[in-house]
Amino acid sequence: MDKYVLITHDEDWADExxxxxxxxxxxxxxxxxxxxxxxxxxxxPYVKDWQDNRHPRPVEYYFGTNExxxxxxxxxxxxxxxxxxxxxxxxxxxxxxxxxWMRYGFGIIPYELQGD
Numbered sequence: 262m263d264k265y266v267l268i269t270h271d272e273d274w275a276d277e278x279x280x281x282x283x284x285x286x287x288x289x290x291x292x293x294x295x296x297x298x299x300x301x302x303x304x305x306p307y308v309k310d311w312q313d314n315r316h317p318r319p320v321e322y323y324f325g326t327n328e329x330x331x332x333x334x335x336x337x338x339x340x341x342x343x344x345x346x347x348x349x350x351x352x353x354x355x356x357x358x359x360x361x362w363m364r365y366g367f368g369i370i371p372y373e374l375q376g377d
Contacts, residue, residue, distance in 0.1 A: 263287040265352035267345045270369070272330060280330060282368025285355045291344065302335040324369045 268291065269283045286294075305317040319331040320338065332338040347355070359365045 262349070263289070265347040265349070265356075266291050267347050267355070268366075269343045269345070270341060272341055274328060274330065280324065280328075280369040282366060284366030285347065285352055285359070286365070288346075295339070298338065299335050302332075302338070 264287065265285055266288055267283060267285055271279055271281045274280045302317070302320055305320060307315045308318045309315055317333070319333050321329045321331045323329040332341070356365045359367060
């Protein structure tokens, strides 16, 4: 039987509002997602900053016409996400309230990152 986790995210965006959201997924789906996210971070091209230091280009997650969140590293992205194990009953309740096309969740969560 699948074990479920609640993935939550809450981050201040430019001191204007909080980008908040959650999704319910299986532990396996979460593990697979982390592998995909790690690859996106690892595949980012290097850029130079104003001091001519090389570093990977940040990964961005757009959620509006020009609003986005960005992370410099995979570890920083992972720090911004809270993962909570769910009981079968709670997972079933949450999944019954939110439809599959909503990925069993709601709001802004950096689920699909955009790499170069």
